[in-house]
Amino acid sequence: MPEAQTKVKILGWRYENIRGLETMDVNLESQDHTPYPITLIMMPNGQGKTTTMELLLAAFTGGAEHWGRDQVLELRPPGSTANSGEFQLRLLIDGQRFVVTLELDYQTGSASYATTRIDISGGKEPGHNLPSSLKHVFKDQFVKRFIFDGELVKDILNGSKDEAEKTIRYLHNLDRLEELAVAIDHVKDDMQRERETASRTDRGLTRLRNQRDEAFGQMRQLQTRLAQLESQFNEATTQLEQRETFLQHRLAQSEQLQRRYEESQRQLETVRRDLVLKGQAAIASFREPTMANRLIFSRLNQLSSRLQRLKLPESTSRQFFTELAEEEFCVCGRPIRSTERDAILSRAESYLGHDEYGVVNAIKQEIRNSTYDDSLTDTINNLTELLTEESRHLSELRRIELEQENSGDDDVRQAAEERDVLRAKLTSLDEKIPSFQLALKTAKDNYESLQRKFNEATQTVEFIRKADKLKDITRQTSAAALRNLKATIIENTNRRIADVIHLEKISVEAIDGHLKLAGKGGASQGQSLAIAYSFLGSLFANSAFGLPFVVDSPAGPLDLEVRHEVATMLPGLFDQLILLVMSGEREAFADPFYQLAGVQFLTVVKDSSGPHCVAEIETFKKFQGGKEDI
Amino acid sequence: MATGNVYFRLPVKAEAYFQPIMKSSQKFELAFDYYYLCLLVGILAGKLGRDEDVKDQYLVDSYPGPYKTKRGVLAGLLIEAEMRRQDILPQDRQRLQQLILTLTSHNDTFLSEEGVNFLNLYAAGGMELIEDNIPTKTASLPTFLTLYHQLIDRLGAEQETWSTE
Numbered sequence: 084m085p086e087a088q089t090k091v092k093i094l095g096w097r098y099e100n101i102r103g104l105e106t107m108d109v110n111l112e113s114q115d116h117t118p119y120p121i122t123l124i125m126m127p128n129g130q131g132k133t134t135t136m137e138l139l140l141a142a143f144t145g146g147a148e149h150w151g152r153d154q155v156l157e158l159r160p161p162g163s164t165a166n167s168g169e170f171q172l173r174l175l176i177d178g179q180r181f182v183v184t185l186e187l188d189y190q191t192g193s194a195s196y197a198t199t200r201i202d203i204s205g206g207k208e209p210g211h212n213l214p215s216s217l218k219h220v221f222k223d224q225f226v227k228r229f230i231f232d233g234e235l236v237k238d239i240l241n242g243s244k245d246e247a248e249k250t251i252r253y254l255h256n257l258d259r260l261e262e263l264a265v266a267i268d269h270v271k272d273d274m275q276r277e278r279e280t281a282s283r284t285d286r287g288l289t290r291l292r293n294q295r296d297e298a299f300g301q302m303r304q305l306q307t308r309l310a311q312l313e314s315q316f317n318e319a320t321t322q323l324e325q326r327e328t329f330l331q332h333r334l335a336q337s338e339q340l341q342r343r344y345e346e347s348q349r350q351l352e353t354v355r356r357d358l359v360l361k362g363q364a365a366i367a368s369f370r371e372p373t374m375a376n377r378l379i380f381s382r383l384n385q386l387s388s389r390l391q392r393l394k395l396p397e398s399t400s401r402q403f404f405t406e407l408a409e410e411e412f413c414v415c416g417r418p419i420r421s422t423e424r425d426a427i428l429s430r431a432e433s434y435l436g437h438d439e440y441g442v443v444n445a446i447k448q449e450i451r452n453s454t455y456d457d458s459l460t461d462t463i464n465n466l467t468e469l470l471t472e473e474s475r476h477l478s479e480l481r482r483i484e485l486e487q488e489n490s491g492d493d494d495v496r497q498a499a500e501e502r503d504v505l506r507a508k509l510t511s512l513d514e515k516i517p518s519f520q521l522a523l524k525t526a527k528d529n530y531e532s533l534q535r536k537f538n539e540a541t542q543t544v545e546f547i548r549k550a551d552k553l554k555d556i557t558r559q560t561s562a563a564a565l566r567n568l569k570a571t572i573i574e575n576t577n578r579r580i581a582d583v584i585h586l587e588k589i590s591v592e593a594i595d596g597h598l599k600l601a602g603k604g605g606a607s608q609g610q611s612l613a614i615a616y617s618f619l620g621s622l623f624a625n626s627a628f629g630l631p632f633v634v635d636s637p638a639g640p641l642d643l644e645v646r647h648e649v650a651t652m653l654p655g656l657f658d659q660l661i662l663l664v665m666s667g668e669r670e671a672f673a674d675p676f677y678q679l680a681g682v683q684f685l686t687v688v689k690d691s692s693g694p695h696c697v698a699e700i701e702t703f704k705k706f707q708g709g710k711e712d713i
Numbered sequence: 714m715a716t717g718n719v720y721f722r723l724p725v726k727a728e729a730y731f732q733p734i735m736k737s738s739q740k741f742e743l744a745f746d747y748y749y750l751c752l753l754v755g756i757l758a759g760k761l762g763r764d765e766d767v768k769d770q771y772l773v774d775s776y777p778g779p780y781k782t783k784r785g786v787l788a789g790l791l792i793e794a795e796m797r798r799q800d801i802l803p804q805d806r807q808r809l810q811q812l813i814l815t816l817t818s819h820n821d822t823f824l825s826e827e828g829v830n831f832l833n834l835y836a837a838g839g840m841e842l843i844e845d846n847i848p849t850k851t852a853s854l855p856t857f858l859t860l861y862h863q864l865i866d867r868l869g870a871e872q873e874t875w876s877t878e
Contacts, residue, residue, distance in 0.1 A: 359739050362855045366746060369858070370779050372786050375753055378869040383786065386793040393806040395813070438819030446792075446823065449785025463862040466855045517732045528770075 089216055090629035092118050092175040092659050096139070100168030100187075102160045103131035105693045109685065111661070116175055119683040121660045123676060125669070125706050126687045130694070132663050134158065136230060136635050142172035142183045143226045145196060145211030145218070152192030159189045166190050176214060179203060183211065220628070224253045229623070233636040238597075239615040241321075245596035247618065251568055254626050260561040267554045271547055278541040291537050298530040305523040312519060316512045317596075319505050326502040333495050334487050344483045351476040354469055361466045368459040380455035387450040396443040404430065568625070569594045575621035579656065580614055589614065612649050620656025631659035638664065638672040646672040654679060666707050673704075719822050719829040720771035723748055724762060724840035733852035740854060745777045748836055750861060752787075755839030756794045758868050762837025775821045788823040791816055791832055842868070 095111045095118075098104040111118040126132045138158075141147040147155075158168060168187040173180065180201040187194050198212035199205075213221065228250050238246035252258050335341050373380040390396075408427040413419050419427070488499040538547045576598075577590045589610060592601040598618055623630060637653065638646045650672045653660060664672070676682050677700070684703035685696050697703075723744065731747045734740050741747055755762070776784055792813060795801075801808045816828035824832065846867075847860045 358855045362739055362858060365855075365858045365862075366741070367779075369750065369753075369861075370746075370783070372753060372783060372790060376757060376865050376869045378872055379753070379757060379790065382793050383789050386789055386796070389803055389809070393804070393809060395806065395810060439814065439817060442788075442817050442819050442823050443813060446785040446789045446817075449783075450789050453786055459862070463859055467859050470853075470855055470859065513733075513736075517729060517736075520732075521729055 088627060088629045089214075090175075090177055090658075091217070091631060093631045093633070093661065094118055094173040094175055094180070096135075096142075096173060097171040098131075098138075098168075099170075100160060100163060100165040100189075101131070101134065101138070101170060102158050103134060103694070104687070105160060107687070107694050107696055109696050110698075111683065113681070113683065116180065118175070118659055120658065120681045121654055121662070121676065121679065122683040122685060123662045123664055123673065123703065124685045124687065124696075125666060125703050126663050127665060130687065130689065132635055132665075135663065136232070136633070138170040138185065139172065139230045139633060140223070140226055141194075142170060142185055143221050143230065144223050145213075145221070146223060147185050147194035148196065148211075150194050155187050155192045155194050156189060158187055163189075174213075176217065181213060182207075183213070217628070220256055222253075224249075224258065225256075228254050228619075229630045230633045231619075231635070233634050233638070236612055236615045236619075239618060240598050240600075240611050247594050247598050248565075248596050250619070250622060251565065251572065251594070254622050255564070255568055256627075257561050257565055257568075260557050260564075264554050264557045267550050267557070271543075271550050274543055274546055275537070275541050278543055288537075288540050291533065291540055295530065295533040295537050298526065298533050302523065302526040302530045305519060305526050309516070309519045309523055312512055312516050316509065316516065319508050319512065323502060323505040323509065326498045326505065329498050330484070330487070330495065330502065333498075334483075337487060340483055340487055344480065347476050347479045347483065351473065351480065354472045354476060358466070358469050358473065361462055361469060365459065365462045365466060368462060371453070373453040373455050374459050377455055380453065383450045383453065387447055390443070390447055396440045404428070571625060572618070572621050575624060576614070576618045579617035579620055579652075582652075582655070584610055584613055591618070610648070613652050616649065616653060616656055623657060629658055631661060632657040633661040633663070635663045636665065636668065637662050638668040646670070647675065650675040654682075669704075677704075719774060719820065719824055719826060720833075721745065721748060721773050721829060722767045722769070722771050722833045724751055724837040725766055725768050726840055726844060727751060727768075727836075730840070730844060730850055733850050734854050734857060737852045737854065743777050743779075744772055745780065748772060749780065751839035751843060752832060752836040753839065754842050754861075754865060754868065755835035755837070756790050757865060757872065758838070758842055759794055759798055759872075760838030760842060761798070761831070761834045762839075762841060764834070766837035766840070767833045781821075784821070784823045787832075788817055788828070791824070791828060791835070794835065795831065 093111055094116065095109050097106075097108045099106045109124065111122050113119045126135070141150075159165065160168075166189055168189060170185040170187075172183045172185075174183065175181075182199040182201065184197040184199070184207070185194060186197060195209070196211040197207050197209050199207045200212070211218070235246060238244040239250070240247075252261075334344055368374045373383060404427050407413065408419065408424045410419060413423070417423075484499070488496055573591050573594060580589055580591070587610075590601045591598050591614065593599045598614060600614070619632070623632065638649065646668075653662075654676070676684075683698065684700045685698050686702045686706045687694055688697050688702065688706070727747055728744075731741070731744075735744075754760075775781075776787075780787070795812055795816065796809065799808075799812070801812060816825055816831065817823055818825035818828065822829065843861070843864065846864045847857070851857050851860075
């Protein structure tokens with residue numbers, strides 16, 4: 084856990100003239116200024132759960148000031164004549180109490196804030212005045228990761244979504260580095276626009292700008308198309324993995340087939356390992372030019388003998404003649420005049436200099452040291468045999484799959500058909516994607532070249548160079564931080580998973596947009612949620628902030644048998660946990676909480692006096708939420 | 714010893730051709746490996762590509778690791794290939810010396826700018842031969858290596874027959 088973690092706790096909140104909740108207080112304190120570690124709030128659907136999440140989000144972010152009239156008026160209780168309403172959030176930040184009041188003016192349809200810093204100034208001040216260390220990080224996307232919609236948890240393991248990576252980015256503020264990169268682009272654009280305006284009459288500049296913009300458009304189109312194809316590829320890969328896991332699972336039920344399948348797979352893996360080794364050996368041989376082919380070897384030897392026969396390199400070097408040209412008399416005693424001098428210097432050029440002499444000798448020496456034998460042919464023959472074996476094992480595996488499909492039921496046949504369709508789709512995408520990648524690379528080169536020309540024309544080259552360098556550093560920092568964070572988070576997540584899933588060894592292998600599990604085994608629905616919550620818990624533990632975790636419908640998407648599993652693990656993951664549940668979610672989910680100390684059970688009950696909050700476990704256990712709760 | 718202005722440039726088609734292999738789990742360790750395999754075939758067959766078959770962007774400006782110790786043999790191969798292409802007779806000492814002066818230089822690669830340009834053109838020529846003779850792009854490095862070995866063997870045999878006819 085980071086040493087300087089800013090700790091934020093929710094002490095409670097109060098609604099006044101809010102639709103579905105009227106005027107009511109929710110108190111989370113077990114004693115003064117200390118909240119219960121866990122609070123379960125039973126709140127029927129349609130009676131303010133979504134509104135509560137929305138108000139909590141707005142109280143943390145300060146974003147309600149931008150709400151439209153309709154959004155504000157939607158919060159007014161139906162039929163109410165009240166002119167105003169409010170939502171008060173009571174917080175404990177590093178031991179100091181804060182009250183954020185979201186004031187809703189139902190006459191003008193506007194929202195504003197007031198903040199009371201009880202332990203600092205005591206009085207109520209206008210504005211959203213949380214400590215500055217928090218104010219700039221409590222952005223919408225950040226707060227949504229701890230004022231959390233339970234339905235989103237599924238996306239953390241979904242191969243076609245990148246929720247896991249986004250959460251890391253937001254909770255660790257890496258998105259702010261991206262914002263910096265965008266800000267740098269804006270400064271660049273402003274600078275260029277300024278220069279461009281200064282030379283508005285230059286038609287060449289306008290043409291260049293148009294060409295650049297067009298190239299940028301093409302590049303963006305290709306980027307979008309490529310992203311679509313890659314997303315389709317990832318989605319199909321995930322689906323294929325699911326079908327293969329299912330089929331393998333069914334195969335495991337037929338023991339004899341499974342044994343044959345495993346044996347073939349084992350042999351295939353051995354062959355593939357040998358293929359890697361022999362492939363490396365073949366490349367090592369190919370890298371010796373004379374070992375690659377006998378003719379190459381003999382031609383080089385002929386060259387070496389030829390150089391030998393012709394006495395090349397010549398021992399008389401170019402330097403001898405250039406020095407001779409500077410003398411008054413030739414070695415033969417005749418005088419050297421300007422005509423002779425020019426002739427000597429000109430012909431000296433066709434002699435090798437000292438340096439070239441050394442180079443040719445080194446070439447001859449290397450050729451003399453080179454050899455040829457049949458080892459590459461032997462290695463290639465081995466490779467061919469291994470490839471035949473690989474193909475034999477693959478056929479055997481396909482045959483077993485087919486046997487299984489033919490003896491299996493409709494589910495198996497359907498999964499097998501879908502698997503084949505997905506395999507074909509992946510092959511087709513695999514062929515298509517490289518051509519788009521190449522086209523994108525060309526378009527990017529073209530755009531960059533036009534951008535360079537444009538920079539030169541607007542005389543902003545040096546500025547742009549420095550701005551781009553700063554952008555590179557920003558991106559590299561962001562990438563390095565993400566890499567390091569991922570490694571730490573994977574380690575901590577796996578430790579937490581091991582604590583909650585005892586029967587099977589399940590671990591996160593990588594975070595690639597989503598969480599990727601080691602092996603192809605997959606996980607049950609309950610396990611998936613346990614993994615996702617373990618991930619969230621690890622993120623919170625490593626964040627610079629100790630935050631409460633508020634979840635709407637934590638057990639909503641779960642089957643009964645897995646609710647218990649998730650409920651058992653949740654308490655250990657967060658310092659303060661607030662669960663908004665419906666009575667329909669209580670079954671199997673609430674039981675583990677009844678056994679724990681330090682858990683508060685609240686029920687929002689509506690009677691003739693309006694809605695109010697009952698802090699009794701028995702009411703919580705018995706409460707039925709009515710038809711809207713189904 | 715100077716590095717000199719030598720720029721090894723891939724054939725234009727090489728990246729697309731070798732991409733399936735480079736995306737697979739067992740791939741070439743270096744992009745220079747497939748540059749070199751193209752070169753070997755081009756030199757063996759004496760086939761020069763055209764300037765437009767060579768990429769503008771360069772791959773490396775000196776031999777990478779395992780090829781550093783092969784610089785003499787590779788320069789020798791180029792001299793020998795150019796002797797054949799330019800029909801320099803075995804006894805023509807002056808033309809051979811001139812050829813050596815043109816193609817070599819005292820630097821890390823033993824090659825002059827012109828020498829490495831010829832190397833790039835031979836690699837582009839080799840790429841065409843590979844594409845013509847191993848037309849199905851494979852993602853399996855072992856499969857490619859066996860097919861490549863067949864190709865280089867066949868080319869070697871054809872060249873020998875041709876030179877003895």
